[in-house]
Amino acid sequence: xxxxxxxxxxxxxxxxxxxxxxxSFTDSAIYNLQWFRQDPGKGLTSxxxxxxxxxxxxxxRLNASLDKSSGRSTLYIAASQPGxxxxxxxxxxxxxxxxxxxxxxxxxxxxxxx
Amino acid sequence: DTEVxxxxxxxVMGMTNKKSLKCEQHMGHRAMYxxxxxxxxxxxxxxxxxYEKLSINESVPSRFSPECPNSSLLNLHLHALQPExxxxxxxxxxxxxxxxxxxxxxxxxxxxxx
Numbered sequence: 328x329x330x331x332x333x334x335x336x337x338x339x340x341x342x343x344x345x346x347x348x349x350x351s352f353t354d355s356a357i358y359n360l361q362w363f364r365q366d367p368g369k370g371l372t373s374x375x376x377x378x379x380x381x382x383x384x385x386x387x388r389l390n391a392s393l394d395k396s397s398g399r400s401t402l403y404i405a406a407s408q409p410g411x412x413x414x415x416x417x418x419x420x421x422x423x424x425x426x427x428x429x430x431x432x433x434x435x436x437x438x439x440x441x
Numbered sequence: 442d443t444e445v446x447x448x449x450x451x452x453v454m455g456m457t458n459k460k461s462l463k464c465e466q467h468m469g470h471r472a473m474y475x476x477x478x479x480x481x482x483x484x485x486x487x488x489x490x491x492y493e494k495l496s497i498n499e500s501v502p503s504r505f506s507p508e509c510p511n512s513s514l515l516n517l518h519l520h521a522l523q524p525e526x527x528x529x530x531x532x533x534x535x536x537x538x539x540x541x542x543x544x545x546x547x548x549x550x551x552x553x554x555x
Contacts, residue, residue: 361543370447370531370548371484378541416483418544427538428497429474431483 329354329421331432339438340407348402348435350417355395358420361429362391362402365414374415375402379422407439442467445547447532453553456522462550464515464532470545472496472538473515475507476531478549484531490515491538522554 330353340346350360359378363371375384375391377400383392390403400417417432445466454460464473472491476484489497490509504526506518515532529549536542 358539358541359543363546368529368549368551371533371546373543373545376543420544422539424539428486428489429533429544434483 329357329419329428329430331417331419331430333415333417333432333435335435336433337436337438339440341440342407342409344407345403345405346407346437348404348415348417348437350400350402350432352398352400352419352430352432354421355398356422357395358422358427360391360393360400360417360419362389362400363416363418365416365434367414371416404437409439409441412437412439443545445532445534445545447530447547447550449550450548451551451553453555454519454522455555456524458522459518459520461519462517462530462532462552464517464547465513466534466545467513468534468545469512470534470536471512472535473509474533474535474544475515475517476533478529478531488517489538496538519552522552524554527552527554 334349361376362374377393388405393400414434414436416434418429448463475487478484487501488507493509508516531549532547533544535544
Protein backbone atom coordinates (compact mmCIF):
# COMPACT_ATOMS: atom_id res chain seq x y z
CA UNK A 328 0.00 0.00 0.00
CA UNK A 329 1.35 3.40 -1.04
CA UNK A 330 2.19 5.71 1.86
CA UNK A 331 3.07 9.37 1.36
CA UNK A 332 4.77 11.42 4.04
CA UNK A 333 5.51 15.13 4.17
CA UNK A 334 8.10 16.76 6.37
CA UNK A 335 7.91 19.13 8.13
CA UNK A 336 4.26 19.14 9.22
CA UNK A 337 4.46 22.90 9.82
CA UNK A 338 6.95 25.56 8.85
CA UNK A 339 7.24 29.28 9.62
CA UNK A 340 9.76 31.45 7.79
CA UNK A 341 10.31 35.19 7.38
CA UNK A 342 9.21 36.79 4.16
CA UNK A 343 11.79 36.71 1.40
CA UNK A 344 13.44 33.47 2.36
CA UNK A 345 13.78 30.48 0.07
CA UNK A 346 12.35 27.24 1.43
CA UNK A 347 12.02 23.55 0.64
CA UNK A 348 9.11 21.23 1.37
CA UNK A 349 9.67 17.49 1.31
CA UNK A 350 7.54 14.59 0.19
CA SER A 351 8.40 10.89 0.30
CA PHE A 352 6.50 7.87 -0.97
CA THR A 353 7.00 4.16 -0.46
CA ASP A 354 6.07 2.66 -3.86
CA SER A 355 7.85 3.93 -6.97
CA ALA A 356 5.17 2.53 -9.33
CA ILE A 357 3.54 5.88 -10.00
CA TYR A 358 2.21 7.69 -13.04
CA ASN A 359 3.01 11.12 -11.68
CA LEU A 360 3.32 13.34 -8.62
CA GLN A 361 1.31 16.49 -8.14
CA TRP A 362 1.80 19.36 -5.70
CA PHE A 363 -1.28 21.21 -4.49
CA ARG A 364 -1.93 24.26 -2.40
CA GLN A 365 -4.93 24.52 -0.08
CA ASP A 366 -6.08 27.65 1.69
CA PRO A 367 -8.14 27.14 4.88
CA GLY A 368 -11.60 25.74 4.13
CA LYS A 369 -11.01 25.89 0.38
CA GLY A 370 -10.44 23.43 -2.43
CA LEU A 371 -7.12 22.26 -3.85
CA THR A 372 -5.20 24.31 -6.39
CA SER A 373 -2.76 22.40 -8.55
CA UNK A 374 0.72 23.93 -8.53
CA UNK A 375 2.93 21.52 -10.44
CA UNK A 376 2.61 18.11 -12.05
CA UNK A 377 5.69 15.93 -12.59
CA UNK A 378 5.44 12.84 -14.76
CA UNK A 379 7.20 9.69 -13.59
CA UNK A 380 9.75 10.09 -16.40
CA UNK A 381 10.59 13.69 -15.50
CA UNK A 382 13.07 15.06 -13.00
CA UNK A 383 11.63 18.52 -12.35
CA UNK A 384 9.05 21.11 -13.25
CA UNK A 385 9.08 24.87 -12.79
CA UNK A 386 6.39 27.51 -12.57
CA UNK A 387 7.36 31.03 -11.59
CA ARG A 388 8.93 30.96 -8.12
CA LEU A 389 8.13 27.26 -7.69
CA ASN A 390 10.31 24.34 -8.64
CA ALA A 391 9.45 20.73 -7.97
CA SER A 392 11.83 17.81 -8.33
CA LEU A 393 11.20 14.09 -8.46
CA ASP A 394 13.53 11.20 -7.69
CA LYS A 395 11.31 8.21 -8.35
CA SER A 396 13.90 5.59 -7.49
CA SER A 397 14.39 6.96 -3.99
CA GLY A 398 10.73 7.86 -3.55
CA ARG A 399 11.28 11.57 -2.96
CA SER A 400 10.05 14.90 -4.20
CA THR A 401 10.81 18.43 -3.11
CA LEU A 402 8.96 21.69 -3.66
CA TYR A 403 11.24 24.71 -3.68
CA ILE A 404 9.69 28.15 -3.15
CA ALA A 405 11.92 31.11 -3.93
CA ALA A 406 11.59 34.54 -2.34
CA SER A 407 8.62 33.60 -0.18
CA GLN A 408 5.71 36.03 0.24
CA PRO A 409 2.92 36.25 2.85
CA GLY A 410 0.50 35.16 0.14
CA UNK A 411 2.31 31.81 0.00
CA UNK A 412 0.92 30.95 3.43
CA UNK A 413 -1.22 27.82 2.97
CA UNK A 414 -1.12 24.06 3.36
CA UNK A 415 0.88 22.29 0.68
CA UNK A 416 -0.04 18.73 -0.25
CA UNK A 417 1.83 16.33 -2.46
CA UNK A 418 -0.03 13.45 -4.08
CA UNK A 419 1.09 10.48 -6.16
CA UNK A 420 -1.03 8.75 -8.78
CA UNK A 421 -0.58 5.05 -8.18
CA UNK A 422 0.01 2.90 -11.27
CA UNK A 423 -1.95 -0.14 -10.14
CA UNK A 424 -4.30 -1.49 -12.79
CA UNK A 425 -7.89 -1.43 -11.61
CA UNK A 426 -6.93 0.52 -8.54
CA UNK A 427 -5.54 3.77 -9.91
CA UNK A 428 -5.71 6.34 -7.15
CA UNK A 429 -4.32 9.65 -6.05
CA UNK A 430 -2.72 9.14 -2.66
CA UNK A 431 -2.12 12.27 -0.61
CA UNK A 432 0.62 13.15 1.81
CA UNK A 433 -0.12 14.50 5.25
CA UNK A 434 0.58 18.10 4.22
CA UNK A 435 2.89 20.91 5.31
CA UNK A 436 1.28 23.99 6.84
CA UNK A 437 3.39 26.96 5.72
CA UNK A 438 3.31 30.39 7.38
CA UNK A 439 5.28 33.28 5.88
CA UNK A 440 5.95 35.97 8.47
CA UNK A 441 5.81 39.53 7.07
CA ASP B 442 -13.39 25.96 -19.36
CA THR B 443 -10.74 24.52 -17.02
CA GLU B 444 -12.77 24.32 -13.84
CA VAL B 445 -14.60 21.85 -11.70
CA UNK B 446 -17.71 23.49 -10.26
CA UNK B 447 -19.28 22.26 -7.04
CA UNK B 448 -22.63 23.30 -5.62
CA UNK B 449 -23.67 24.21 -3.04
CA UNK B 450 -20.63 25.74 -1.37
CA UNK B 451 -22.14 25.28 2.10
CA UNK B 452 -24.84 22.87 3.28
CA VAL B 453 -26.38 22.34 6.71
CA MET B 454 -28.63 19.32 7.03
CA GLY B 455 -30.39 17.37 9.74
CA MET B 456 -29.80 13.71 10.31
CA THR B 457 -33.16 12.81 8.73
CA ASN B 458 -32.76 14.98 5.65
CA LYS B 459 -31.99 13.95 2.09
CA LYS B 460 -29.73 16.25 0.10
CA SER B 461 -27.44 16.09 -2.90
CA LEU B 462 -24.06 17.54 -3.80
CA LYS B 463 -23.39 18.39 -7.40
CA CYS B 464 -20.15 18.50 -9.39
CA GLU B 465 -19.74 19.59 -12.99
CA GLN B 466 -16.85 19.81 -15.44
CA HIS B 467 -16.69 20.63 -19.14
CA MET B 468 -13.09 19.71 -19.86
CA GLY B 469 -13.97 16.39 -21.49
CA HIS B 470 -12.49 14.48 -18.58
CA ARG B 471 -13.70 10.89 -18.36
CA ALA B 472 -12.75 10.16 -14.73
CA MET B 473 -14.40 11.86 -11.78
CA TYR B 474 -13.87 11.48 -8.07
CA UNK B 475 -15.39 12.26 -4.69
CA UNK B 476 -13.11 12.96 -1.74
CA UNK B 477 -13.91 13.69 1.89
CA UNK B 478 -11.64 15.91 3.95
CA UNK B 479 -11.78 16.41 7.70
CA UNK B 480 -10.08 19.37 9.35
CA UNK B 481 -6.27 19.29 9.24
CA UNK B 482 -6.27 15.95 7.40
CA UNK B 483 -5.52 15.12 3.76
CA UNK B 484 -8.41 14.28 1.43
CA UNK B 485 -9.65 10.69 1.55
CA UNK B 486 -10.94 8.99 -1.57
CA UNK B 487 -14.59 7.91 -1.52
CA UNK B 488 -15.60 7.03 -5.08
CA UNK B 489 -14.09 6.88 -8.55
CA UNK B 490 -16.09 6.97 -11.79
CA UNK B 491 -14.55 6.14 -15.13
CA TYR B 492 -16.58 6.60 -18.31
CA GLU B 493 -19.69 7.08 -16.15
CA LYS B 494 -19.25 3.72 -14.43
CA LEU B 495 -18.34 3.26 -10.80
CA SER B 496 -14.76 2.03 -10.71
CA ILE B 497 -13.79 2.28 -7.05
CA ASN B 498 -15.88 2.44 -3.88
CA GLU B 499 -13.64 2.82 -0.86
CA SER B 500 -16.04 0.98 1.47
CA VAL B 501 -18.12 4.09 1.95
CA PRO B 502 -21.32 3.71 4.06
CA SER B 503 -24.51 3.35 2.03
CA ARG B 504 -25.85 6.65 3.36
CA PHE B 505 -23.59 8.15 0.67
CA SER B 506 -24.83 7.29 -2.81
CA PRO B 507 -22.92 8.49 -5.88
CA GLU B 508 -24.40 8.97 -9.32
CA CYS B 509 -22.86 9.89 -12.66
CA PRO B 510 -25.71 10.80 -15.05
CA ASN B 511 -23.36 11.83 -17.87
CA SER B 512 -19.71 12.48 -18.56
CA SER B 513 -19.86 16.05 -17.24
CA LEU B 514 -21.86 15.58 -14.08
CA LEU B 515 -21.29 13.79 -10.78
CA ASN B 516 -23.71 13.79 -7.87
CA LEU B 517 -23.42 12.60 -4.30
CA HIS B 518 -26.75 11.82 -2.67
CA LEU B 519 -26.86 12.07 1.10
CA HIS B 520 -29.37 10.41 3.41
CA ALA B 521 -29.51 9.79 7.17
CA LEU B 522 -26.08 11.24 7.78
CA GLN B 523 -24.37 11.40 11.15
CA PRO B 524 -22.68 14.43 12.74
CA GLU B 525 -19.29 12.79 12.12
CA UNK B 526 -19.98 13.05 8.40
CA UNK B 527 -19.50 16.79 8.67
CA UNK B 528 -16.54 17.61 6.45
CA UNK B 529 -15.39 19.31 3.26
CA UNK B 530 -16.46 17.23 0.25
CA UNK B 531 -14.25 17.66 -2.77
CA UNK B 532 -14.91 16.66 -6.34
CA UNK B 533 -12.11 16.16 -8.85
CA UNK B 534 -11.69 15.11 -12.45
CA UNK B 535 -8.92 13.84 -14.70
CA UNK B 536 -8.68 12.89 -18.35
CA UNK B 537 -8.68 9.21 -17.50
CA UNK B 538 -7.63 6.65 -14.94
CA UNK B 539 -4.61 5.08 -16.57
CA UNK B 540 -2.88 8.14 -17.89
CA UNK B 541 -0.29 10.69 -16.97
CA UNK B 542 -2.54 13.70 -16.58
CA UNK B 543 -3.13 15.48 -13.33
CA UNK B 544 -6.26 16.08 -11.34
CA UNK B 545 -8.39 19.21 -11.23
CA UNK B 546 -10.27 19.83 -8.00
CA UNK B 547 -13.34 21.88 -7.27
CA UNK B 548 -13.61 24.33 -4.40
CA UNK B 549 -15.60 21.90 -2.29
CA UNK B 550 -18.87 21.75 -0.38
CA UNK B 551 -18.65 22.40 3.35
CA UNK B 552 -21.20 20.01 4.90
CA UNK B 553 -22.46 20.33 8.45
CA UNK B 554 -24.76 17.64 9.86
CA UNK B 555 -26.79 18.72 12.88
